[in-house]
Amino acid sequence: MPEEADQVVTAPSGTSDITGTPDLLTTGLDSPDVAGGALPGGPPLLTSRLTPPVPPEPVLLRPRLLDRLEQGASGPVTLVCAPAGWGKTTLLSTWARGERDGPAPAWVTVAEGETTRRLWGYLAAALRTAAADDPDDGPPPVPDGPPRPEQLETLAAALAARERPVLLVLDDLHRVTDPAALTGLEFLLRHSDGRLRLVAGARGEPPLTLHRWRLAGELTVIGADDLAFTADEVADLLVAHGVAVPAPAVARLAERTTGWPAGLRFAALALGDGADPARAVERFAGDQPDVAAYLRDEVLAPLEPATRDVLRRVAVAVAVHADLAAALTGRPDAGHLLAEAAREGGFLHQDGGSPQWYRPHPLLADVLRDELDRLPADEVRELHRRAAGWYGTHDRPAEALRHALLAGAWADATELLVTRWPELAPDEPAAVPAPPEPPAEAVRRDPELALAAAAERAYAGDPAAADAQLRRALADAAGLPAPRRDRFGRLAAAVELSLARLGADHEEVRRAADRLLATGPAQESPGPDDGAGDPRAGTAERDDVRAVAGAAHGLAALAEGDLSTARDRFATAREAARRAGRPRTELLCVSRSALLEAARGALRAAEELAREALSMPPCQGWSSRSDCGYAYLALAIVDWQRDRPAEATAHLALAGPAGAEPGGAALTALCRAGLLADGGDPGGALRTLAEARTAAPGPELGAWLAADEAQVRAVVGDVDGARALLDAAGDGPAPPPAPALAEARLRLRAGDARAAERALPDWTGPGAADWPLPVRLGAGLLDAALADASGDARRAGRLLEEVLALAEPDGFRRVFTRAEPGVRDLLAARLDSGTAYWATVSELVRGVDAQPVAATADGPARTLDEPLTERELTILRYLQSILSNVEIAAELSLSVNTVKTHVRNIYRKLDATRRRDAVRRARELRLI
Numbered sequence: 001m002p003e004e005a006d007q008v009v010t011a012p013s014g015t016s017d018i019t020g021t022p023d024l025l026t027t028g029l030d031s032p033d034v035a036g037g038a039l040p041g042g043p044p045l046l047t048s049r050l051t052p053p054v055p056p057e058p059v060l061l062r063p064r065l066l067d068r069l070e071q072g073a074s075g076p077v078t079l080v081c082a083p084a085g086w087g088k089t090t091l092l093s094t095w096a097r098g099e100r101d102g103p104a105p106a107w108v109t110v111a112e113g114e115t116t117r118r119l120w121g122y123l124a125a126a127l128r129t130a131a132a133d134d135p136d137d138g139p140p141p142v143p144d145g146p147p148r149p150e151q152l153e154t155l156a157a158a159l160a161a162r163e164r165p166v167l168l169v170l171d172d173l174h175r176v177t178d179p180a181a182l183t184g185l186e187f188l189l190r191h192s193d194g195r196l197r198l199v200a201g202a203r204g205e206p207p208l209t210l211h212r213w214r215l216a217g218e219l220t221v222i223g224a225d226d227l228a229f230t231a232d233e234v235a236d237l238l239v240a241h242g243v244a245v246p247a248p249a250v251a252r253l254a255e256r257t258t259g260w261p262a263g264l265r266f267a268a269l270a271l272g273d274g275a276d277p278a279r280a281v282e283r284f285a286g287d288q289p290d291v292a293a294y295l296r297d298e299v300l301a302p303l304e305p306a307t308r309d310v311l312r313r314v315a316v317a318v319a320v321h322a323d324l325a326a327a328l329t330g331r332p333d334a335g336h337l338l339a340e341a342a343r344e345g346g347f348l349h350q351d352g353g354s355p356q357w358y359r360p361h362p363l364l365a366d367v368l369r370d371e372l373d374r375l376p377a378d379e380v381r382e383l384h385r386r387a388a389g390w391y392g393t394h395d396r397p398a399e400a401l402r403h404a405l406l407a408g409a410w411a412d413a414t415e416l417l418v419t420r421w422p423e424l425a426p427d428e429p430a431a432v433p434a435p436p437e438p439p440a441e442a443v444r445r446d447p448e449l450a451l452a453a454a455a456e457r458a459y460a461g462d463p464a465a466a467d468a469q470l471r472r473a474l475a476d477a478a479g480l481p482a483p484r485r486d487r488f489g490r491l492a493a494a495v496e497l498s499l500a501r502l503g504a505d506h507e508e509v510r511r512a513a514d515r516l517l518a519t520g521p522a523q524e525s526p527g528p529d530d531g532a533g534d535p536r537a538g539t540a541e542r543d544d545v546r547a548v549a550g551a552a553h554g555l556a557a558l559a560e561g562d563l564s565t566a567r568d569r570f571a572t573a574r575e576a577a578r579r580a581g582r583p584r585t586e587l588l589c590v591s592r593s594a595l596l597e598a599a600r601g602a603l604r605a606a607e608e609l610a611r612e613a614l615s616m617p618p619c620q621g622w623s624s625r626s627d628c629g630y631a632y633l634a635l636a637i638v639d640w641q642r643d644r645p646a647e648a649t650a651h652l653a654l655a656g657p658a659g660a661e662p663g664g665a666a667l668t669a670l671c672r673a674g675l676l677a678d679g680g681d682p683g684g685a686l687r688t689l690a691e692a693r694t695a696a697p698g699p700e701l702g703a704w705l706a707a708d709e710a711q712v713r714a715v716v717g718d719v720d721g722a723r724a725l726l727d728a729a730g731d732g733p734a735p736p737p738a739p740a741l742a743e744a745r746l747r748l749r750a751g752d753a754r755a756a757e758r759a760l761p762d763w764t765g766p767g768a769a770d771w772p773l774p775v776r777l778g779a780g781l782l783d784a785a786l787a788d789a790s791g792d793a794r795r796a797g798r799l800l801e802e803v804l805a806l807a808e809p810d811g812f813r814r815v816f817t818r819a820e821p822g823v824r825d826l827l828a829a830r831l832d833s834g835t836a837y838w839a840t841v842s843e844l845v846r847g848v849d850a851q852p853v854a855a856t857a858d859g860p861a862r863t864l865d866e867p868l869t870e871r872e873l874t875i876l877r878y879l880q881s882i883l884s885n886v887e888i889a890a891e892l893s894l895s896v897n898t899v900k901t902h903v904r905n906i907y908r909k910l911d912a913t914r915r916r917d918a919v920r921r922a923r924e925l926r927l928i
Contacts, residue, residue, distance in 0.1 A: 045125055049109040052093035052169070056265070058240040059094065062233060065226065069095045072220030073105075073167055073199055076189050077213050080201045082224035083346040084298035085262025088201040089171055091227065096169055105167035105199065106130035116181040120146050123168075123185065130166045152187050160193035173200040179207035204344050224346035228259025241268040249281040256284060256362055260346070263363055266291050286366025295367045299347055307337045311348075311360070312375075314338075315368035316383045316403070318432065319351075319359040327390045328383055381407045388412060395583060395617060397423050398459045405435035405456055410442045410449050417452035421491055422544045422577075423584040424455045425498050425552075432460050437469075447477040451491050458498035466502075470495050490519040490545070497552055506556040513549040513556075520545035543580035547573050551588055558592060558663040561698020564770075566663070567596040584618045591619075591627040594634035595658070599667055601773025603638045603810035610634040629658035633668060640671050641774060643813035648675055662697035670704060673712070678818065682716050700736070703729045704772070707738035714746050722746055737761045737771045741779050748782070748820070757786055764802075777807050777815045785822040797833060800826050804837045816844045828923060831880045832916055838881075845880075864925065866909050875902045877928055879915050 069091065072078035080088045096105045106126035110119065147155065159166060176182060186208055188196050200206060213219035229237065234254045238245050245253070257263040267284050271277045286292055300308055313329050314320040320328070322335020331337070338358050342348040347361045360368060372380065384407035391400035392412075397420035404413040417424070434457065443450045450473035457466035470492065477488050497512040520542050550573030557566035574589035594609035613619060613631040633655035639648035652671060659668040669692030677685040689709040696702035706729035710722035723746065729739040740761040747756035762768065763779035780803035788796035807815065816823060830841050868876065878888045889899040903915075910925075912918035922928045 045122060049111065049122060050107055050126055050129065052096040052107050053089060053109075055090045055094050055097075059090075060233070060237050060240050061094065062091070065091055065222065066095055066098065068220070068222055068226070069199070070100075072222070073197055075213075075218045075220060076194060076197055077208070077210065077218065078197075078199045078220040078222070079205070079210070080199070080222045080227075081203070081205060081344070082227050083203055083344050085260060085294065086224050086227045086346055087261035088227070090261070091222075092169055092171055092199065092201050102164050103130055105169045107169045108171070110170060110172045110175045112175050114175055114181070116146050116178065119176065119181055120184070126168065127166060130168070147184050152184055153191075156188050156191040159188065159195045160191070162195045165195045165197050167197050167199060169199045169201075171201040172203075173206040174202040174204050176206060182206065182208055224344070227261065229254065229257075229261060229264055230259065234259070234264060237264055238268055238271070241272055243268055243271045243277055245271065245277045245281060249278040253281045253284065256281070258349075258361055260361065260363070262294065263291060266294070286363035287370060291363055292367050292370070295347075295364055299364060300367070303341060304337075306331070306333075307341050310334050310337050311341065311368055312371040313383060315360070315365065315372045316380070316387050316406075317399070319357045321355045321357045323355070323394075324387070324390050327386050385409055392416065397584075398456070401452060401456050402432065402435060402460070405438070405453060408436070410438055410446070413438075413452045413456075414446050414449045417448055417455055417491060418487070421455065421494050422548045422580065422582045424459055425494070425501065425548060425585075434460070434462065434465055443472060444476050447473045447480065448488060448491060449473075450476065451488070451495055454495045455498065458495060458502060461502065463499055463502045466495070466499055470499070486519070490516070493519050494548060497548065501552060501555065504559070506560055509552050509556045513552040516545055516549045516552075541580060543576040544582065547577035547580055547582055547585045547589075549573075550576060551585055554589065554592060558596070559661055559697060561663055561666065561696065561701040563596055563599060563663070563700060567593065567600070570596065583616055587613055587616050587618045587627045590616070591630035591634075595630045595637070595664065595667065598634040598637040598641075599772065601641070601776075601810065601812075603641055603812065606634045607638050610638070626657040626660075629654070629656040630664065632656075633658045633664060633671070637667065637671050640674055641814050642811050643817050645675055645678060662695065663701065666692050666696050666701040666705060668692075670708060673708060674814075677712050677715075678814075682712050685712050686716075703736035704738050707736075707742040710739070710742045711745060714749055719746070719750070735761075737763075737768070737775050737779065741775055741782065744779075744782055745820070748786070753786055753789055756782070760786070773806065773810070774812070774815055777803055777812060778819070780806070781815065781819045781823050784826055785820045788822060788826055793829070796826060797830065800830060801835065801837075804830075804835070804840065808837055808840055813844065825920070825923075828880065828919065829916075832919060864909055868906065868909055868927065872902050872906050872909075873927065875899060876906055876918070876922055879903070879906070880919050880928060 069078065069080070080092060082088055096107055106129055108119075108122045108126045185198070189198055210219055231251055231254045234257075235245075235247075235250045238250065238253075253264070253267055257267065266288070267281070270284060270288065271280050286295060300311070303311075310325060310329050310331065314325050314334075316328065317324060320338070322338065325334035325338055326332055328334075335355075338348070339356070342350050342356075342358055347364050349359050349361070351357045351359070359365075372383075375383075384403040388400045388403035388407055388409060391397070391403060397416055401413055401416045401420075401424065404410075404416060435453070438449045438453055450469050454466045454469035454473060457463075457469060473488075474492065477485070477492075480488055493512065493516040497509070497516055500508040500512040550569050554566045554569035554573060557563075557569060570589045570593045574586060574593060577583075577586035577589060590609055591613040594606050594613055597603075597609060598606035610631040614628060619628045619631070632651045636648045636651035636655060639645075639651060648671065652668070652675070655664075655668060658664040669688050673685040673688040673692075676682070676688060686709060689705050689712065693702060693705040693709060696705050706725045710725040710729075713719075713722040713725070722742075726739050726743045726746065729736065735743075740759060744756045744759040744761075747753075747759050760783060761779055763771070763776045763783065768776055768779075780799060784796045784799035784803065787793075787799060816827065824845065827841050827845050831838070831845065835841050874892065875888060878891065883891070885899050885903065886896055888894075889896045892899070907913065907918055910918045910921040912921050919928070
């Protein structure tokens with residue numbers, strides 16, 4: 001379905017095309033009519049090219065994009081830049097036809113093969129139309145063709161003198177290939193004092209010197225990522241087309257199309273013709289005739305033949321980068337061609353890494369694979385053989401195994417299984433077509449070949465095919481000699497473990513992991529007879545077995561919410577993987593360990609592990625995205641606890657697949673809900689927590705979620721709901737510390753300090769060392785606040801110092817800045833009385849001051865009758881510290897008597913008799 005119906009007008013062969021610099025441009029000055037006019041000696045101007053086209057029905061308004069366009073149009077240049085079918089014309093025409101103050105934008109649709117003279121004819125007509133629609137300003141002196149330098153200056157001056165700016169929309173600006181054609185327009189944009197504003201739609205960056213506006217912050221770019229439909233917009237589009245699709249199918253369609261507007265309209269039309277839309281979504285692909293024709297004609301056809309050939313050949317891989325593309329195609333410039341094709345975005349995605357990995361749009365990938373299948377079979381097998389070799393030497397054994405099977409390289413496939421089996425366990429299965437089954441004769445000769453096929457299918461997330469290949473291998477392995485039989489049993493146990501993990505049966509995962517452990521070598525290092533009769537025997541060492549089985553145990557524990565067991569299992573498996581030199585298994589363990597350290601509050605260790613995971617080679621590119629996601633989730637929790645919401649939000653957005661596993665989902669919800677609540681969206685926080693709580697794995701995570709939800713409910717006034725949650729979470733002889741802390745806070749909020757003291761868990765007891773550190777810190781702060789409220793300032797200070805000692809090494813901030821109101825005064829008091837954590841407390845006092853202050857019944861604080869001078873304010877800030885007047889004088893290079901005089905004035909103005917009262921009064925007035 002075309003994105004736009006363009007009027008293509010080319011000047012007749014007799015029309016001269018005048019190009020070059022402005023001082024070489026000459027033209028007549030006769031003015032044509034605005035609509036239906038003509039250049040002297042040329043064809044008439046088409047009204048269709050001077051009018052925004054009618055958007056296709058049904059029209060779906062997208063306020064986020066219209067607002068972005070409106071904001072961009074307040075600057076000199078706005079570029080809507082994306083490949084074909086991304087809705088550029090639809091967005092521009094919807095915006096141009098919308099209601100606004102002032103005249104409508106001038107519109108020009110650029111034609112294919114546009115000459116400079118013809119383009120300026122349309123620009124003149126469009127600018128005159130805009131001037132005619134604005135009675136407050138006279139018409140600018142627009143020439144009919146390419147303007148001479150003096151005409152440009154006159155026109156720029158006339159535009160600069162206008163009261164209202166002229167909005168000019170140039171659609172399909174990529175059709176202008178001669179930079180000289182836009183030289184005059186660029187001059188006007190720079191010299192019309194902002195009264196000419198360009199809004200352009202193009203498939204690539206136009207021949208304008210955009211870097212100047214970009215550096216000045218005056219360029220707005222709306223790209224393919226912005227134009228992509230969100231999941232909500234996909235649902236709205238389907239409703240507009242009258243198609244009812246279940247929510248999971250909507251998400252699947254959004255993923256399949258990556259929000260490509262034209263693809264979604266094709267899908268909506270196809271779904272409207274069927275009786276089962278949900279099934280039609282699953283079958284919607286790039287091989288559908290309309291979609292394939294559009295992609296071939298509008299996306300592939302405009303590319304250079306060399307680029308099309310590279311894209312077709314690299315389609316053997318799911319994702320590709322320059323070195324792999326060069327290995328597959330034999331072209332040293334393959335990476336450059338991929339970069340050029342990806343520059344426009346939309347259909348060739350980049351992962352942002354270094355080096356860049358490229359992945360085609362899912363629908364385009366279908367078309368490219370169809371193009372690949374048209375090559376001779378021997379040529380395709382050679383491409384897979386090259387891919388297998390490249391992946392094998394670049395530490396990507398799973399991809400290497402798949403391509404070896406696709407190439408029919410049976411010996412290579414078997415060797416990959418025997419030597420690289422620990423890193424063939426499924427982590428984030430990639431749905432790829434199944435390779436051909438190995439021939440029966442090859443399997444009888446080497447049953448490990450069928451195990452290799454089973455491992456590949458398990459890695460691809462196809463348990464039925466993997467199980468079939470496993471049974472086939474077992475049937476042919478009975479007659480193996482003892483050394484090979486032992487090795488085969490170990491490999492078969494590893495495949496069984498992969499299948500158990502795919503089935504998400506945690507008990508079976510544990511049993512399979514234990515069976516694998518039982519197949520491990522009986523001694524630490526191979527003896528002199530190991531491998532007799534089989535040179536490959538003994539390659540699966542003890543550390544390999546421990547790493548794979550330990551990681552599986554850790555994954556099962558994490559999925560069940562048993563965080564302590566998971567932490568221990570991953571730590572042990574991580575060391576074994578490191579000794580064995582298995583970076584992918586090590587990455588799996590390191591990334592999960594980072595998350596578990598963050599969850600228990602070891603922020604420094606979590607950050608170090610997360611950074612280590614993200615720097616590991618297997619974490620580069622699109623592979624192991626799930627492992628990298630756990631590292632990003634760990635960093636999000638670290639940033640959240642350190643009260644850095646912007647950084648936490650950014651890292652949370654990169655966590656991706658980590659939120660799909662039950663344990664990761666619960667921790668993601670805790671972090672996201674905390675950010676929402678801190679950002680003033682308690683409703684969003686409650687929805688996030690409630691949804692996660694219903695699926696919480698294990699009592700520990702369930703208690704955390706319930707405690708956080710209860711605290712948010714208490715803040716919004718739902719005390720009964722909060723109490724019901726805490727009652728349910730606190731059932732049992734020893735209530736978990738998180739709900740107990742939430743209960744104490746609820747009691748204090750109700751004004752019952754004694755009940756709060758009774759409910760407060762013992763954060764100093766021997767068992768408290770095993771609590772999550774944020775819970776322990778929160779209990780300590782509440783204990784200090786209760787002591788201070790009861791008048792025991794000495795105990796309150798001692799408790800606060802203990803909390804600071806626990807929080808300082810890991811950089812906790814949020815637990816202080818979001819604590820009970822009395823904590824702020826406690827922190828400030830430490831600045832007066834002295835603290836071992838002066839810098840931290842000073843920073844925290846400022847952080848607490850930065851938080852929103854709830855309105856009180858007393859109204860705003862009273863202002864001073866006589867304001868403090870700048871010098872007095874400076875000395876007042878020093879009064880917060882433990883410095884004496886003599887030391888303050890030395891710091892400010894003043895005499896002691898001068899400081900004393902200022903201090904007396906401060907006391908008088910603040911109605912205070914001593915330093916502490918003055919500081920407290922100043923804080924109440926927000927002077928410090």
